[in-house]
Amino acid sequence: MSSGQPSPSRVDVDLVVVGGGAMGLATAWQAASRGHEVVLVERFEQGHHRGASHGATRNLNVAYDDADYVALVQEARRRWDALADETGTPLLDLVGVVNHGRPAMLRRMRALHVDAGVPSELVDAAEAGERGRGIRFETEVLHVPGSGRIRAAEALTVLARAAEAHGARLRWSTPVTGLHVEGPERVRVVTADDEIVARRVVVTAGAWTEDVVGGLVRLPRLTVTQEQPAHFTVTDAEAVWPSVNHRPDPDRPGESWWPGVVYGMLTPGEGVKAGWHGAGPVVHPDRRSFEPDPGQLEQLRRYAREWLPGVDAETADPISCTYTTTDDEDFVLDRVGPVVVGAGFSGHGFKFTPLVGSILVDLVEGGDAPARFRRLGRP
Numbered sequence: 001m002s003s004g005q006p007s008p009s010r011v012d013v014d015l016v017v018v019g020g021g022a023m024g025l026a027t028a029w030q031a032a033s034r035g036h037e038v039v040l041v042e043r044f045e046q047g048h049h050r051g052a053s054h055g056a057t058r059n060l061n062v063a064y065d066d067a068d069y070v071a072l073v074q075e076a077r078r079r080w081d082a083l084a085d086e087t088g089t090p091l092l093d094l095v096g097v098v099n100h101g102r103p104a105m106l107r108r109m110r111a112l113h114v115d116a117g118v119p120s121e122l123v124d125a126a127e128a129g130e131r132g133r134g135i136r137f138e139t140e141v142l143h144v145p146g147s148g149r150i151r152a153a154e155a156l157t158v159l160a161r162a163a164e165a166h167g168a169r170l171r172w173s174t175p176v177t178g179l180h181v182e183g184p185e186r187v188r189v190v191t192a193d194d195e196i197v198a199r200r201v202v203v204t205a206g207a208w209t210e211d212v213v214g215g216l217v218r219l220p221r222l223t224v225t226q227e228q229p230a231h232f233t234v235t236d237a238e239a240v241w242p243s244v245n246h247r248p249d250p251d252r253p254g255e256s257w258w259p260g261v262v263y264g265m266l267t268p269g270e271g272v273k274a275g276w277h278g279a280g281p282v283v284h285p286d287r288r289s290f291e292p293d294p295g296q297l298e299q300l301r302r303y304a305r306e307w308l309p310g311v312d313a314e315t316a317d318p319i320s321c322t323y324t325t326t327d328d329e330d331f332v333l334d335r336v337g338p339v340v341v342g343a344g345f346s347g348h349g350f351k352f353t354p355l356v357g358s359i360l361v362d363l364v365e366g367g368d369a370p371a372r373f374r375r376l377g378r379p
Contacts, residue, residue: 013037015364016189016198018176018212020046021053022152022350023342024204025159025170026357029083031202032166034361039198040168041191043175043208046160047153050285051206052322057267058150058350059243060092062118063099063109063142068372070116072352079354080150089158090151095266097147098128098135101247101255106142113144120144134239134272134310139249149243149265152350159353179203179216179339187338200364202340207285207322209343217336218377220326222344226283228292229275230318231267232304232311239310241266246307259296262303272311274304278323278347285322292318323347326375333359333369334376340364341376 015031017024020042028040044050060080062073077092084091099106106122113120125137160170171191178190185199205212207224234241243265248255259279267273281293297318304313323346326332332343333356340363342356349356359369368374 010197011186011199012197013039014199015039016041016187016196016201017204018179018189018201019204019206019208020170020172021051021204021206022156022159022353023345023356023360024202025156025163026353027202027204027342027360028163028168028170029159029166030357030361031364032163032168036361036364038163038168039196040163040170041174041176041189042170042172044173046172047156052324052346053156053206053350054153055319055321056151056153056270057265057273058152059097059245059263059265060147060150060351061097061099061243061245062113062120062144062147063097063106063245064112065105065108067112067115068370070112070118072355074116074118076352076355079358083158083162083354087158087162089154091155091158092150093148094146095148096143096145096242097245098132098242099142099144099245099247100128100137100139102249103140105247106140109142118144119146132240132242134234134236134241134308135244136307136309143242147243150351155353176212179213181216181337181339183338185338200338200340202342202360202364204342204360206343206346207324209324209341213339213341215379216339217341218379219341219343220332220375222324222326224283224285225278225280225323225325226288227275227278227280227321227323228296228318229273229321230297230300230316231271231273232308232313233271233315234266234310235312236310241272241310257299258303259299262307264308271315271317272308273319274300274308276300278325280323283322288320288322290320292320330375331356331373332375333363333373335363336376336378
């Protein structure tokens, strides 16, 4: 393709996807499987660690205090299974998820599960401790046995392979330097190497969303933070490790020092991963330190000492990633003209990956996203 100004009649592809993390790859897979000609461009190399999609594992948890999200997780689970069937690659380890802290919220979640047909149970702290002795419990526990963890790194590889199998072209190490809307079905994507003219563009650029598309659409506020979970060495070889979410209870003084909710899961071969949810410092993704905040890291060690008896709390091996979140943690799934945006997934979005890809392609094709996620305006 020429790097000069394109002719008015030229259209190279149906769709360009900007951003090759989980959501971009899922979009490319879904679009290509529906017969669209797709090019995905990603500024970094495949498998990079600069964004939010890297890492071996993510929680798959259906414990939401919100009926919409409970239904969405159920649909996402079906789509994970479909991806596994298509590619012959299991991507879910259904080790269960235990949720503890804030018992009144857990009871509301349990009621939503009953309404939605999600198998779950409320278990007292003593019984939960007997089942999973690597974790300490002091309050009632909501156990969701059909949940667990996603093989996240493997999922990225599988999504890329599935997208290419349907004909999508994936271009790594290809920064986008400009987007230009030139008509209701025409957008010009300028990269460091050339230009691509498409009928639609889907922007799934994570922490770089504002940089890429902020001049074309009016976004809700997206806050980018540098998060710092860590892996801890397992000391109890016989312990059973479900994934875990632990919410601080404002009525329990001993939890007042917590920066936020704790999530955790066993990452086979690396240890138990635990982290504070959305508690890191605000950053620009190009100006990150990648170094953990010493105070928060020590707080995470303290949490492990007090609540994870099955690990060695002094072995914390920090990980660095970004969150990109809206103020209410709802996603952005919307279209203005030929520009579709998927953003604000961090902290709880990965579990929805195959469903998000499908919704974004629905938007490409003129359909709608759920109303609560339609959040774009014209600049």
